[in-house]
Amino acid sequence: MKLFSRFKPQGGVHPDGRKDLSADRPIRILPMPEQLFVCLQQHVGAPASPVVQVGDRVLKGQLIAAGQGNISAPVHAPTSGRVVAVGDYPAPHPSGLPMPTITLVPDGEDCWAELDVPADPYELAPEAIAERVAAAGIVGLGGAAFPSAVKLNISRKTGVQTLIINGGECEPYLTCDDRIMRERAAEIVSGIRLIQRAVGCREALVGIEDNKPEAIAAMREAAKGSAVQVIAVPAMYPMGWDKQMTRALIGKEVPAGGRSSDIGVLVHNVATAYAVHEAVVLGRPLIARLVTVSGAAVKIPCNLEVPLGAPAQALFDYCGGYAEVPARMVMGGPMMGHEMPNPNIPVVKGTSGVLALTHKEIGQPVPSPCIRCSTCVRACPVGLLPLEMAAQIRVGDLAASVDIGLKDCIACGSCSYVCPAHIPLVHYFNYAKGELAAKERAKLKQEGTRKLAEARTERMERIAREREEAARQRAARKAAQEAAKKAAAEAAAAAQQESTPA
Amino acid sequence: MLIAVASLTTLGLLLGLFLGVAARRLAVEGNPLVEEIQAILPGSQCGQCGFPGCAGAAEALASGSAPVTLCPPGGRDVVAALAAKLGVEVDMSGVKDSGPTVAEVREELCIGCTRCFKVCPTDAILGAAKHIHNVFREACTACGKCVDACPTEAILLRPVPVTLQSWYWEKPEERLAA
Numbered sequence: 001m002k003l004f005s006r007f008k009p010q011g012g013v014h015p016d017g018r019k020d021l022s023a024d025r026p027i028r029i030l031p032m033p034e035q036l037f038v039c040l041q042q043h044v045g046a047p048a049s050p051v052v053q054v055g056d057r058v059l060k061g062q063l064i065a066a067g068q069g070n071i072s073a074p075v076h077a078p079t080s081g082r083v084v085a086v087g088d089y090p091a092p093h094p095s096g097l098p099m100p101t102i103t104l105v106p107d108g109e110d111c112w113a114e115l116d117v118p119a120d121p122y123e124l125a126p127e128a129i130a131e132r133v134a135a136a137g138i139v140g141l142g143g144a145a146f147p148s149a150v151k152l153n154i155s156r157k158t159g160v161q162t163l164i165i166n167g168g169e170c171e172p173y174l175t176c177d178d179r180i181m182r183e184r185a186a187e188i189v190s191g192i193r194l195i196q197r198a199v200g201c202r203e204a205l206v207g208i209e210d211n212k213p214e215a216i217a218a219m220r221e222a223a224k225g226s227a228v229q230v231i232a233v234p235a236m237y238p239m240g241w242d243k244q245m246t247r248a249l250i251g252k253e254v255p256a257g258g259r260s261s262d263i264g265v266l267v268h269n270v271a272t273a274y275a276v277h278e279a280v281v282l283g284r285p286l287i288a289r290l291v292t293v294s295g296a297a298v299k300i301p302c303n304l305e306v307p308l309g310a311p312a313q314a315l316f317d318y319c320g321g322y323a324e325v326p327a328r329m330v331m332g333g334p335m336m337g338h339e340m341p342n343p344n345i346p347v348v349k350g351t352s353g354v355l356a357l358t359h360k361e362i363g364q365p366v367p368s369p370c371i372r373c374s375t376c377v378r379a380c381p382v383g384l385l386p387l388e389m390a391a392q393i394r395v396g397d398l399a400a401s402v403d404i405g406l407k408d409c410i411a412c413g414s415c416s417y418v419c420p421a422h423i424p425l426v427h428y429f430n431y432a433k434g435e436l437a438a439k440e441r442a443k444l445k446q447e448g449t450r451k452l453a454e455a456r457t458e459r460m461e462r463i464a465r466e467r468e469e470a471a472r473q474r475a476a477r478k479a480a481q482e483a484a485k486k487a488a489a490e491a492a493a494a495a496q497q498e499s500t501p502a
Numbered sequence: 503m504l505i506a507v508a509s510l511t512t513l514g515l516l517l518g519l520f521l522g523v524a525a526r527r528l529a530v531e532g533n534p535l536v537e538e539i540q541a542i543l544p545g546s547q548c549g550q551c552g553f554p555g556c557a558g559a560a561e562a563l564a565s566g567s568a569p570v571t572l573c574p575p576g577g578r579d580v581v582a583a584l585a586a587k588l589g590v591e592v593d594m595s596g597v598k599d600s601g602p603t604v605a606e607v608r609e610e611l612c613i614g615c616t617r618c619f620k621v622c623p624t625d626a627i628l629g630a631a632k633h634i635h636n637v638f639r640e641a642c643t644a645c646g647k648c649v650d651a652c653p654t655e656a657i658l659l660r661p662v663p664v665t666l667q668s669w670y671w672e673k674p675e676e677r678l679a680a
Contacts, residue, residue: 041666091666093666099666393673424674442579449624449641450545452626456624
């Protein structure tokens with residue numbers, strides 16, 4: 001049995017973890033807020049489309065928005081109550097732009113809808129497990145929020161040898177995965193068994209960073225007697241990146257631009273495995289998740305089980321409010337999370353933490369010129385050249401930055417973190433990726449409008465041609481008629497002449 | 503002597519025949535540059551450049567009789583692409599580019615005269631006589647023909663609204679420590 005991983009991770013940094021703020025706080029359940037703002041796009045892919053109307057009474061776990069298309073996820077009511085609005089609300093997104101959202105006023109009864117509980121969940125067909133995962137609206141809870149059922153179906157078709165369960169949780173401050181592994185290890189192992197059955201793979205590895213000894217012990221205890229192996233991996237950032245975890249556990253590297261399934265690996269987060277257990281064994285859709293509330297500006301940092309759609313402010317209030325005025329509010333971890341434009345932004349499926357940080361914690365140093373020290377090159381877990389890419393983007397040569405791997409950048413922030421000149425490297429990469437996507441969209445639009453213009457030109461020419469043709473025919477008919485009339489007149493005249501005796 | 507003359511004559515005839523056949527079989531129709539330039543241009547045939555459609559503009563560009571800055575709806579991107587294709591230096595400071603725009607009908611001013619959608623090169627305007635017209639944003643190239651055609655100034659070119667799908671980070675400011 002492997003206890004420690006033998007493979008060395010690439011790149012990475014070692015930021016101050018600050019996990020001690022909340023790691024020893026047991027999971028508590030957030031009291032139901034006054035209003036829930038349930039976003040319709042809490043996942044990668046097409047937004048869900050609402051199936052309830054304003055004024056409808058819904059039960060806990062009832063479907064309120066159905067998934068659309070191949071890559072999407074349905075959304076369920078986090079509690080029983082009344083729908084008071086179906087409209088736009090500021091999204092959990094750095095722009096703070098509005099997103100379609102269902103606003104729900106809880107009735108306080110927390111009354112479950114009828115749940116479909118299978119007799120023996122571990123005997124379900126693999127397809128049936130994936131179907132239940134899809135119907136429960138489960139997405140990757142590590143933060144990527146990719147619909148889990150899509151991953152299960154792809155993996156079942158392509159064949160997967162190894163299931164990797166990601167318990168890395170490398171982002172500083174966050175401790176919700178640590179707590180779920182300590183307190184709900186048996187359920188996670190049950191979820192892992194179900195995922196194994198759904199994709200038909202025998203090997204299951206749980207990778208946990210070695211800075212969480214309690215979680216490792218709890219998971220080893222729960223995994224006893226099953227095929228699940230728990231392996232400690234070195235603590236570093238970004239160990240929780242799925243490809244880094246794969247490299248650390250089995251020593252294989254996913255090709256650039258490829259997926260984990262290309263090397264026979266499927267990666268899921270521990271919280272996702274827990275959600276799969278809840279969905280398949282208990283029939284409960286994904287309507288709540290664990291969220292770490294932390295940061296030096298929070299009075300009592302803790303780990304909360306939060307109904308989806310709860311505004312971040314409700315979480316801070318429950319944690320005793322602010323110890324001091326926060327300098328920045330962040331949703332997600334400090335490395336890859338994003339600033340909240342206001343504290344009323346709702347929690348979504350991908351929210352692993354909400355942080356209220358002080359001035360001392362964020363620090364906003366002024367950038368100075370690059371000294372080409374290449375610290376960022378050593379820190380990059382993908383093996384890119386952040387300094388070169390940023391320099392090319394700065395002068396507007398986006399194509400050159402793509403040539404040296406911009407598309408492979410995972411925006412983990414390691415380079416920005418270590419840069420002694422404080423250059424906002426990841427900001428450059430995010431800007432460039434957005435600009436390239438916008439160019440791509442513009443190109444698609446241009447192709448579409450070009451086709452429209454061609455169709456119109458063709459139509460105009462056809463109409464003109466038909467008109468000409470019609471005019472010609474009319475003229476011909478008229479000429480024929482006139483000729484006939486003339487002939488008739490001549491004939492009549494001739495007849496008259498004949499009948500009149502000379 | 504006779505052998506040399508005969509062999510050279512045969513060689514000349516054969517090679518001449520080969521060249522003649524090759525000229526027919528491998529003939530290049532038209533100027534490929536014109537087609538490549540046409541692929542860069544927006545293709546909406548709006549005529550704002552003063553040429554009869556994008557094909558005319560592409561021919562003028564290929565022959566060098568028109569500046570690469572001729573296409574107003576294309577903006578800076580098209581100017582840069584044309585300059586790269588034709589290998590010319592261009593002063594971008596004179597190129598107006600207010601970012602992508604689309605036409606918008608002000609409903610309170612629209613009288614339903616149907617003049618705008620008769621001139622729209624991409625059929626992006628929907629409407630009928632004495633009914634308020636509207637613009638399909640996805641099909642509009644912001645060529646501005648409808649703006650000129652509207653008798654009540656009810657059509658404006660507005661910046662494309664930013665949505666969650668189209669938003670992205672701005673370029674970082676270059677704010678260096680002294």
